[in-house]
Amino acid sequence: MARPLIQMALDSLDFDQTVALADQVAPYVDIFEIGTPCIKYNGVNLVKELRNRYPDKLLLVDLKTMDAGEYEAGAFYAAGADICTVLGVSGLATIAGVIKAAKAHAAETQIDLINVADKAECARESVKLGAQIVGIHTGLDAQAAGQTPFGDLNDIARLGLGVRISVAGGIKPATVQQVVEAGANIIVVGAAIYGAPSPAEAAREIRELVDAAAV
Numbered sequence: 174m175a176r177p178l179i180q181m182a183l184d185s186l187d188f189d190q191t192v193a194l195a196d197q198v199a200p201y202v203d204i205f206e207i208g209t210p211c212i213k214y215n216g217v218n219l220v221k222e223l224r225n226r227y228p229d230k231l232l233l234v235d236l237k238t239m240d241a242g243e244y245e246a247g248a249f250y251a252a253g254a255d256i257c258t259v260l261g262v263s264g265l266a267t268i269a270g271v272i273k274a275a276k277a278h279a280a281e282t283q284i285d286l287i288n289v290a291d292k293a294e295c296a297r298e299s300v301k302l303g304a305q306i307v308g309i310h311t312g313l314d315a316q317a318a319g320q321t322p323f324g325d326l327n328d329i330a331r332l333g334l335g336v337r338i339s340v341a342g343g344i345k346p347a348t349v350q351q352v353v354e355a356g357a358n359i360i361v362v363g364a365a366i367y368g369a370p371s372p373a374e375a376a377r378e379i380r381e382l383v384d385a386a387a388v
């Protein structure tokens with residue numbers, strides 16, 4: 174099995190805390206995600222800072238774009254994003270716009286299936302348009318209401334779409350093996366790392382568990 178990637182969700186609003194957290198966990202993660210609240214608060218300057226600091230890491234900007242796809246995402250790809258996210262619920266025109274912006278910068282697009290009613294159909298159509306990553310995502314509010322991403326991950330993995338599948342939504346050490354075995358190629362972890370007494374130690378543990386599960 175190919176080694177799944179670990180994506181660190183940087184969900185603080187504070188610019189300096191975000192950069193400091195990235196520095197702590199960098200040895201153990203493959204992708205830095207600038208989370209949606211964080212990118213809204215800090216904008217392209219944070220993309221540029223992390224790009225300059227970590228030229229060799231993948232950088233995902235969790236825009237969750239809902240409209241004006243090409244226009245909104247273009248600025249973030251230009252600032253150094255490798256991947257931007259667009260909401261599946263935005264519709265195919267917006268998704269196509271983000272994909273167009275990504276192609277212009279030799280970058281990638283992730284569809285976020287959060288709150289999409291027919292996730293299989295949305296994933297299929299998005300992949301046809303050229304999206305490279307399908308994101309299964311139980312957001313923070315849905316998590317607080319007791320939801321998890323595991324059922325959706327199994328359903329989407331079974332489709333065999335031939336693109337990478339990302340999973341997000343409360344992933345922690347106890348659930349890493351389950352999501353790797355279900356076919357996730359990108360494991361997103363936020364609170365389980367940034368909320369731990371030692372984020373670096375928590376990230377190291379996740380790295381070991383992901384690598385062990387993928388053998």
Ligand SMILES: O=C([C@H](O)CO)[C@H](O)[C@H](O)COP(=O)(O)O
Nearest residue numbers: 182209312342343344362363364
């Ligand atoms: O995308 C996220 C959320 O919607 C806020 O933007 C989180 O980054 C994602 O859910 C991962 O964080 P955890 O669920 O805390 O692991």
